[in-house]
Amino acid sequence: xxxxxxxxRGEPYPLAVVKSEGASAQFLMQSGNILQIVxxxxxxxxxxxxxxxxxxxxFLYEGGSMLLLFQFxxxxxxxxxxxxxxxxxxxxxxxxxxNLHNIENPEQRLAIEIHAIDEKNILRALRLVTMPPAMTLxxxxxxxxxxxAIDKPDVMEKWLQQQPEELLKQVEHxxxxx
Numbered sequence: 001x002x003x004x005x006x007x008x009r010g011e012p013y014p015l016a017v018v019k020s021e022g023a024s025a026q027f028l029m030q031s032g033n034i035l036q037i038v039x040x041x042x043x044x045x046x047x048x049x050x051x052x053x054x055x056x057x058x059f060l061y062e063g064g065s066m067l068l069l070f071q072f073x074x075x076x077x078x079x080x081x082x083x084x085x086x087x088x089x090x091x092x093x094x095x096x097x098x099n100l101h102n103i104e105n106p107e108q109r110l111a112i113e114i115h116a117i118d119e120k121n122i123l124r125a126l127r128l129v130t131m132p133p134a135m136t137l138x139x140x141x142x143x144x145x146x147x148x149a150i151d152k153p154d155v156m157e158k159w160l161q162q163q164p165e166e167l168l169k170q171v172e173h174x175x176x177x178x
Contacts, residue, residue, distance in 0.1 A: 009123055010123070011122065013117045013123045015034075015115070017117060018036055019038055021039070022038060023086040025087075028101070029093065029098070033112045033113065034112070034115055035086065036117070037084055038118075039082065042118045046072075046081055049075075050072055050124070050125035051126075051127055052075075052127070053072050054072075055073070057069060057175075058135075058171035058173035059139060059142070059171060060159060061146070062155045063149055063151065063155055064145075064151045064152065065159070066089065067086070067156065069167055069173070070082075071168065083165055085164045091147065100143070103137060106133060109130035109133060110135075110139065111130050114126070114129060129176040131174065132174045132177060135174040
């Protein structure tokens with residue numbers, strides 16, 4: 001039997017929170033694709049950026065290591081209000097919980113639910129966006145490569161020593177659609 005969960009802004013978040021602060025990419029799961037962002041002290045400008053602002057995204061991939069990067073902009077464009085990163089490794093997800101997509105369709109878009117939670121475990125922003133086709137294809141291709149890759153542990157370590165804004169300068173980035 002399938003159990004449905006109701007998500008409502010301003011109410012307690014009913015799912016498990018992976019991190020106490022930052023982002024967690026729970027992608028390619030049977031239950032869908034969730035970008036969970038925990039942002040303590042979230043203000044109204046940040047909530048609005050998460051709910052309706054422009055989102056730029058990209059990712060780094062090398063030898064089995066993948067780091068997804070996201071920037072959320074406010075209504076006046078300019079500089080991003082929020083920049084987060086989330087490591088992603090499909091190999092950590094058991095085979096029965098994976099939902100690997102076919103990469104033969106060059107026009108497909110990966111849908112992502114954004115769940116933004118504050119320090120009190122209250123859902124502050126909820127949004128559905130899609131990766132553009134070019135990003136979807138590159139991401140899914142990297143995931144296929146990741147399945148067979150041999151880890152280079154120093155790669156992720158090197159990335160995590162840098163600021164997310166600096167990492168974004170090193171990658172191709174796309175605007176996510178609403």
